[in-house]
Amino acid sequence: MSGAVQHSTASSVSRFAIPSVATFSPSRRKWLGRLPYRNFGRYLSPLLMILCWQAACSTGLLSTRLVASPVQILGTGWTLVQDGTLSTNMGVSLLRAFAGLSLALVAGISLALISGLSRLGENIVDAPLQIFRTLPVLALVPLFILWFGIGETPKILLVALGSTFPIYLNLHKGIRSIDPKLLEMTRTLRLSRSQTIRDVILPGALPDLLVGVRFAVGISWLMLVVAEQVNADSGIGHMMMDAQDFLRTDIIFVGLAIYGLLGLISDQCVRVLEHRALVWRPLHIQRTGNIG
Amino acid sequence: MNYISPLATVATDLQPAVSVRGLSRRFGNGSPVLDKLNLDIAQGEFVALLGRSGSGKSTLLRALSGLDPVREGQISCPQESAVVFQESRLLPWKKVWQNVMLGKTGATRSDARKVLEEVGLGHRTDAWPLTLSGGEAQRAALARALIREPKFLMLDEPFAALDALTRLNMQDLVSSLWQRHKSAVLLVTHDVDEALLLADRAVVLEEGRIRAELPISLPHPRRHYDPAFVQLRSTLLKHLGVDE
Ligand SMILES: Nc1ncnc2c1ncn2[C@@H]1O[C@H](COP(=O)(O)OP(=O)(O)O)[C@@H](O)[C@H]1O
Numbered sequence: 001m002s003g004a005v006q007h008s009t010a011s012s013v014s015r016f017a018i019p020s021v022a023t024f025s026p027s028r029r030k031w032l033g034r035l036p037y038r039n040f041g042r043y044l045s046p047l048l049m050i051l052c053w054q055a056a057c058s059t060g061l062l063s064t065r066l067v068a069s070p071v072q073i074l075g076t077g078w079t080l081v082q083d084g085t086l087s088t089n090m091g092v093s094l095l096r097a098f099a100g101l102s103l104a105l106v107a108g109i110s111l112a113l114i115s116g117l118s119r120l121g122e123n124i125v126d127a128p129l130q131i132f133r134t135l136p137v138l139a140l141v142p143l144f145i146l147w148f149g150i151g152e153t154p155k156i157l158l159v160a161l162g163s164t165f166p167i168y169l170n171l172h173k174g175i176r177s178i179d180p181k182l183l184e185m186t187r188t189l190r191l192s193r194s195q196t197i198r199d200v201i202l203p204g205a206l207p208d209l210l211v212g213v214r215f216a217v218g219i220s221w222l223m224l225v226v227a228e229q230v231n232a233d234s235g236i237g238h239m240m241m242d243a244q245d246f247l248r249t250d251i252i253f254v255g256l257a258i259y260g261l262l263g264l265i266s267d268q269c270v271r272v273l274e275h276r277a278l279v280w281r282p283l284h285i286q287r288t289g290n291i292g
Numbered sequence: 293m294n295y296i297s298p299l300a301t302v303a304t305d306l307q308p309a310v311s312v313r314g315l316s317r318r319f320g321n322g323s324p325v326l327d328k329l330n331l332d333i334a335q336g337e338f339v340a341l342l343g344r345s346g347s348g349k350s351t352l353l354r355a356l357s358g359l360d361p362v363r364e365g366q367i368s369c370p371q372e373s374a375v376v377f378q379e380s381r382l383l384p385w386k387k388v389w390q391n392v393m394l395g396k397t398g399a400t401r402s403d404a405r406k407v408l409e410e411v412g413l414g415h416r417t418d419a420w421p422l423t424l425s426g427g428e429a430q431r432a433a434l435a436r437a438l439i440r441e442p443k444f445l446m447l448d449e450p451f452a453a454l455d456a457l458t459r460l461n462m463q464d465l466v467s468s469l470w471q472r473h474k475s476a477v478l479l480v481t482h483d484v485d486e487a488l489l490l491a492d493r494a495v496v497l498e499e500g501r502i503r504a505e506l507p508i509s510l511p512h513p514r515r516h517y518d519p520a521f522v523q524l525r526s527t528l529l530k531h532l533g534v535d536e
């Protein structure tokens with residue numbers, strides 16, 4: 001491995017704090033040295049808010065019927081973990097998100113390739129998708145229930161539909177904005193069309209694809225929340241709707257926390273993927289190239 | 293390919309490596325950028341193409357390299373040709389050696405390394421292109437052209453974006469590479485000294501035609517302070533419309 005690769009791997013320590021590469025000592029020391037000072041400021045205010053929240057609940061200022069206290073929520077979370085409710089529902093939700101995202105990846109990438117690689121394909125695919133994309137996908141919920149009932153199909157399809165658009169739009173843009181000078185160069189090297197697609201167009205559009213995937217992951221959770229709360233007999237959303245019937249705000253808050261956590265973890269996964277796939281970009285370019 | 297005439301297949305030593313006959317090119321309805329242009333380049337000859345900006349030098353190169361179709365006139369040039377542009381045009385997502393091998397079937401990493409060593413870039417074989425300096429990137433682009441063992445090498449202002457010192461090093465490199473490989477070379481440049489240092493012949497393009505040709509029969513290596521060099525420079529500058 002060259003120095004350049006080591007350099008950019010090391011940088012991931014400071015950016016993402018991945019423990020597995022912590023053996024790289026110089027930047028690890030830098031990271032640890034910065035940690036207390038930085039995080040203290042960052043987490044002080046949320047911590048204070050939680051403390052106030054707990055105090056308000058304990059003193060009766062806030063009715064625990066409307067807002068469960070943090071201690072209550074932690075306790076409920078622990079009970080739900082122990083009796084298996086949480087893992088069952090979370091498994092179901094994860095599976096739906098995963099299935100929907102996989103469908104979206106296949107559909108989004110295929111459509112973007114069709115419209116990105118040929119004019120004819122663009123004429124056929126792009127216009128309908130651009131029209132469709134302005135439609136709020138959530139407005140399709142009643143129609144989906146009519147068509148597909150209340151099983152897994154409408155939920156997975158809703159997730160898939162919502163997350164197909166960011167994947168398609170970003171990859172399509174990525175393919176269309178490949179540097180024409182590079183394409184010209186492949187012609188002087190007499191590369192075949194398939195070689196050009198494999199070696200120039202696809203890797204050149206990869207950064208945009210990954211941006212699209214990150215948006216898609218975020219949207220997939222949004223879709224799932226709605227789908228599971230409208231009609232479901234399992235999943236985190238269903239667990240929360242159930243709790244509503246019994247005025248169990250503590251369970252609702254546990255559900256919220258789980259959704260938040262899942263969103264955070266999946267976003268980090270895509271970030272790590274992004275970092276791995278784009279090692280060729282020096283650090284300063286990566287910084288400006290990323291969103292968020 | 294349509295821009296190579298059948299003539300090219302029966303090339304002998306007597307025939308020029310490159311021959312352009314009556315080549316015209318116009319964009320839209322304006323005046324022609326290339327106007328019935330004729331040019332021959334002998335086997336192993338190094339020709340420098342000069343002319344003010346916008347005189348059509350790149351347009352001629354694009355026609356020669358097959359990037360633009362030839363609608364009016366004829367071009368015959370070897371199938372084994374390569375181009376180096378002002379920008380290195382390396383693929384950022386492929387390591388330097390992979391860039392060098394691009395589209396060259398049957399080549400291995402050690403072939404790429406050998407060529408990279410020849411251009412003085414052996415130590416950056418595994419580097420990512422975006423970590424190269426401007427001069428290093430142009431060396432890599434040269435290596436990518438050389439590995440194809442071209443009979444005809446086109447260079448479109450390859451050093452224009454480099455700093456003065458790096459440019460001098462690159463000129464030395466191109467000179468020694470050419471003396472070893474002896475392929476026909478067409479170098480587009482706006483640097484009179486560069487043309488006089490490297491070329492066998494300087495050609496001045498103006499209003500779409502070759503306005504002047506100047507043979508440069510100085511022995512290599514050439515020195516700027518050589519009286520014959522100084523003499524040739526003022527002649528060439530006069531052809532370019534500059535009076536000293
Ligand atoms: N694709 C194009 N469309 C229209 N005009 C062009 C195009 N390419 C070049 N030209 C024009 O042709 C002329 C010659 O350009 P060029 O060959 O690039 O000049 P140079 O000698 O500086 O390399 C310029 O006036 C330029 O504006």
Ligand SMILES: [Mg+2]
Nearest residue numbers: 349350351448
């Ligand atoms: Mg030019």
